[in-house]
Amino acid sequence: MILYIPGNSPVHKADARVKILYLVFFLLILFTKDTLGVILPFSLVTLLLYYTSGISLLRPVRDLGSSWLLLLVPILLHLLVNPSLGLYYGVVSSLFLLNVILLSLLNVYTTEIKSLLQALVFLKVPSELAFMLVISLRFLPLMQEQLTKIRVSQALRGYETKPFSLPIPLIVPLMHSSLKRAMQLAISLESRGFDSEHINIAMELQLSKIDYVLLFLLPLMVFAVF
Amino acid sequence: MVDVINICNLSFSYGKRDVLKGINLSIDRGEFVGIAGPVGSGKSTLLLVMNGVIPNMIRGNFKGAVTTCGMDVKTSKVSEISRKVGIVLQDPNSQIFSLRVRDEVAFALENRKLPKDQIEKKVDKYLKLFGLHSMKDENPNNLSEGQKQKLAIASTLAMEPEVILFDEPSSSLDSSSAIKLYKILRALNRKGITVIVVEHDTELLVENVKRVLVLKDSTIKLDGPPEKILSSPKIEKYGLKVPCMFKSTARSSR
Ligand SMILES: Nc1ncnc2c1ncn2[C@@H]1O[C@H](COP(=O)(O)OP(=O)(O)OP(=O)(O)O)[C@@H](O)[C@H]1O
Numbered sequence: 001m002i003l004y005i006p007g008n009s010p011v012h013k014a015d016a017r018v019k020i021l022y023l024v025f026f027l028l029i030l031f032t033k034d035t036l037g038v039i040l041p042f043s044l045v046t047l048l049l050y051y052t053s054g055i056s057l058l059r060p061v062r063d064l065g066s067s068w069l070l071l072l073v074p075i076l077l078h079l080l081v082n083p084s085l086g087l088y089y090g091v092v093s094s095l096f097l098l099n100v101i102l103l104s105l106l107n108v109y110t111t112e113i114k115s116l117l118q119a120l121v122f123l124k125v126p127s128e129l130a131f132m133l134v135i136s137l138r139f140l141p142l143m144q145e146q147l148t149k150i151r152v153s154q155a156l157r158g159y160e161t162k163p164f165s166l167p168i169p170l171i172v173p174l175m176h177s178s179l180k181r182a183m184q185l186a187i188s189l190e191s192r193g194f195d196s197e198h199i200n201i202a203m204e205l206q207l208s209k210i211d212y213v214l215l216f217l218l219p220l221m222v223f224a225v226f
Numbered sequence: 227m228v229d230v231i232n233i234c235n236l237s238f239s240y241g242k243r244d245v246l247k248g249i250n251l252s253i254d255r256g257e258f259v260g261i262a263g264p265v266g267s268g269k270s271t272l273l274l275v276m277n278g279v280i281p282n283m284i285r286g287n288f289k290g291a292v293t294t295c296g297m298d299v300k301t302s303k304v305s306e307i308s309r310k311v312g313i314v315l316q317d318p319n320s321q322i323f324s325l326r327v328r329d330e331v332a333f334a335l336e337n338r339k340l341p342k343d344q345i346e347k348k349v350d351k352y353l354k355l356f357g358l359h360s361m362k363d364e365n366p367n368n369l370s371e372g373q374k375q376k377l378a379i380a381s382t383l384a385m386e387p388e389v390i391l392f393d394e395p396s397s398s399l400d401s402s403s404a405i406k407l408y409k410i411l412r413a414l415n416r417k418g419i420t421v422i423v424v425e426h427d428t429e430l431l432v433e434n435v436k437r438v439l440v441l442k443d444s445t446i447k448l449d450g451p452p453e454k455i456l457s458s459p460k461i462e463k464y465g466l467k468v469p470c471m472f473k474s475t476a477r478s479s480r
């Protein structure tokens with residue numbers, strides 16, 4: 001499930017704010033330098049980060065399941081538009097997407113929801129927007145959970161899902177029950193004193209040695225790349 | 227004012243149909259109240275009104291006046307009311323948010339900005355109280371339903387509120403855990419904390435609470451001490467069972 005995975009790696013330990021800054025930096029590189037010459041070595045960075053974090057690449061593979069097929073879309077589109085060079089551009093765009101997805105997921109896997117929330121607020125994202133972002137993150141695994149439950153309950157009553165058919169009977173109850181649970185979650189948070197309009201950012205965020213090193217390196221890297 | 231909860235002429239509906247209708251209710255500081263009634267009679271809704279989730283977070287058609295600990299629920303924020311009032315929701319799965327058992331208990335305390343060492347002490351205390359201490363680093367998703375229910379209760383008790391609302395806290399507990407839970411609630415009540423609990427089990431009600439409300443068709447039908455309310459066979463038409471102790475006295479008096 002797309003959730004924080006507790007761990008002790010440097011990637012886990014780095015401060016949530018520093019990680020968000022780096023994520024933005026990496027995404028900037030990916031968005032501005034979309035050539036194979038940049039993206040290939042960059043993919044190595046992504047792999048290295050996963051390796052350091054101790055999180056297996058199987059994790060995102062499993063979490064997104066068949067959604068990974070979406071990566072083929074840019075290749076097909078490019079091939080349609082431009083049969084001669086389409087494959088090249090297609091592969092570049094897919095690799096680009098792949099890196100964006102993997103890095104964003106890594107950030108979620110290695111940052112506690114609470115720290116993420118506090119970091120966003122610290123970086124001047126409006127409280128309510130940050131809250132919505134974080135709730136929707138928490139919403140993903142809830143949806144996965146609900147999906148399994150509904151599947152089981154429908155199967156128990158003899159409903160068969162056919163491969164490659166749209167699972168309409170699933171979607172409606174899924175949306176309904178997930179929304180209901182998200183509402184309950186918000187109720188549970190507020191009735192324990194969480195004020196989504198004034199998120200307090202005092203405690204957890206404390207810069208450590210790794211963070212200072214990373215913060216020191218960041219401007220240098222920005223300078224080197226751009 | 228000595229009443230912690232005062233409801234005056236309350237009507238509420240989520241959509242068209244009234245879920246609560248003409249409710250008048252006053253609960254004093256230090257009471258131990260049980261709320262019973264058939265499925266869908268509005269018990270959970272009534273609790274959500276008491277801590278301001280209705281009408282602040284769930285909108286609907288709200289008429290009447292409700293004050294909780296001197297705060298008007300219409301004009302106070304839920305997070306503000308939560309400083310005085312804690313709630314344990316009916317479904318622990320939708321209440322539990324954190325990815326580690328101990329974080330769940332610490333959550334409300336962090337929102338109150340308590341110092342770290344104090345938070346840790348309270349977390350340990352309340353996890354021990356419910357026998358969850360050995361699981362404090364686990365993911366709550368991996369707990370059993372009953373354990374989740376205990377965790378949800380521990381997280382609310384750790385807030386040490388003046389008023390605690392429970393929505394069917396014993397629904398996934400085995401009978402000895404349920405009895406233990408009520409023992410804890412009685413001890414809290416003895417310290418002056420107001421406890422309000424939705425409970426179907428009339429045996430538990432008669433042994434623990436000091437006042438019973440029976441809800442049906444959106445209104446409060448019966449209100450009084452448990453030995454009076456629950457001993458009459460007419461509660462069977464509200465879907466409740468007459469507790470054993472009254473059945474035997476009824477037979478012996480015959
Ligand atoms: N969020 C909601 N939106 C619309 N209708 C609701 C909502 N929550 C409850 N209701 C309706 O309000 C009525 C009362 O619900 P409530 O949950 O208060 O009953 P209850 O007495 O707690 O029942 P139970 O014993 O099953 O928990 C029900 O008919 C229900 O369908």
Ligand SMILES: [Mg+2]
Pocket residue numbers: 269270271316393
């Ligand atoms: Mg209910």
